[in-house]
Amino acid sequence: MNRRAFLGATAGVVAVGLAGCTGQSREQPDYDIGMSSSAFLPEDDFEPRVGEPVVWRNTGARTHTVTAYESQIPDEASFFASGGFEGTEAARDAWLQGGGGGIASGETFEVTFDVPGTYDYFCIPHERAGMQNEFTVVE
Numbered sequence: 001m002n003r004r005a006f007l008g009a010t011a012g013v014v015a016v017g018l019a020g021c022t023g024q025s026r027e028q029p030d031y032d033i034g035m036s037s038s039a040f041l042p043e044d045d046f047e048p049r050v051g052e053p054v055v056w057r058n059t060g061a062r063t064h065t066v067t068a069y070e071s072q073i074p075d076e077a078s079f080f081a082s083g084g085f086e087g088t089e090a091a092r093d094a095w096l097q098g099g100g101g102g103i104a105s106g107e108t109f110e111v112t113f114d115v116p117g118t119y120d121y122f123c124i125p126h127e128r129a130g131m132q133n134e135f136t137v138v139e
């Protein structure tokens with residue numbers, strides 16, 4: 001057998017093996033929705049399932065909130081807001097009175113949805129900058 005040809009073939013097999021290995025061991029991010037300076041990311045193409053936790057992480061530098069628009073979630077759904085407030089106005093008041101419900105850089109916030117449907121939410125301090133998002137929870 002031609003030695004050079006043999007080495008070449010072996011190297012090819014090794015390269016394929018490594019590529020497969022790298023793909024399988026790629027780490028998944030430990031959150032579902034990140035927060036840049038004024039956006040929830042990804043802005044779409046996110047479809048959580050009933051009963052599976054959704055994790056937000058503040059991947060930016062500024063403090064944000066995750067606050068549902070209580071009139072824009074399914075009728076049967078529980079309201080959600082970082083800080084645990086009972087409604088959108090209570091969350092707004094708490095933020096204005098001292099940053100209540102704020103998610104600092106690097107912190108996470110988690111919600112598990114029990115009701116399918118479309119949920120619309122926003123960040124109180126950056127609402128006017130367009131920091132809002134919606135997604136549909138599926139069965």
Ligand SMILES: [Cu+2]
Pocket residue numbers: 037038063064065123124125126131
């Ligand atoms: Cu924000």
